[in-house]
Amino acid sequence: MQTDRLSTIPYPAPMRALHWIVALGVLATWPLGMMIKFTAEPFKLTFYMLHESIGFLVLWVMLVRIGIRLTSETPVSSGGGPLAALARLVHALLYLMLVVMPVSGFLATNAHGFPLSWFGLFTVWSPIGKLPTLAPTFSTIHTWSAWILLALFALHIAGVLFHHLIKRDGTLHKML
Template sequence: MSVSNVEMAGEAGRYAAPLRILHWLIAGLVMATWPLGLMIGFVKEDVKLDFYLVHESLGFLVLWLMLLRIGARLTSSAPLVEAPALEKAAAHTVHGLLYVFLIIMPVSGFLATNAHGFPLNWFGLFTVWSPIGKSPDIAFTLSAIHEWSAWILLALFALHFAAVIFHHVIRRDRTLYRIL
């Protein structure tokens, strides 16, 4: 497969700078938040609340950055790329699902925290308004949605990362450079 002239043109073959920055910022936050959430069940009780505070605060930050990213994505175009139709469809599907679950996961986590009766105290700086308050009848459902969306997000990340490796190492094309 050949690389299109647009891709070889440098900056024209890349995502806009705000999208590139948000991509890597969100990726870094998720790479910190996801394992932190997984570890909460294994830490001693005297530090568990600290883990929750950081996990929930980072997750809430991911939510707002994702909303900003969606706005930036809607106002800028993606760089053109030549690829088979099936490959383009797979990429669009995985990217779309990543966006969806990067919204579902923090929203469900935030609402689950609220429903369990714990308002989000964002990095200890201020308390975030709770839209639902303590609601034990839906707390475990929201927690389950949050947990399942985390595992789905991990699977989507694995697919995304496998595609990066495929394009960069096997195909040796410039796909990775679109987001760097």
């Protein structure tokens, strides 16, 4: 019974806030990225700037989130077995893709010869500069990581719904 009570203890407030900031950032950047190729020329650069700026913000929030996760205690998880292992795998891959995707996008932007203008406020230093031979590779990694992230997001939501609607174990409330 002790484990059940502990499994409903919420994550610390900073971890919850960073989770939702990243979620909102991804929910903004993913559609923006998909719409860029369908956007008329006068607005295309604005879409790129917003997509890249929010993505770069997601990267830094994720790095802070990983740091907090590695240095903080997390609530006890209820249960074990294959579903718990799947949940741990999905979370680890989400964290990985939430770093790989913005890094590859940032490097693709730089390699194509476009410096990142963060929300039009300042230009972010380019670690690689223009590298036309590598740009397509970074772009491919960025595209694939976005699709992988979407699949992981779907699995994550399925897990949330499973815990909330079927198991009714309070897992969702740990992140609210």
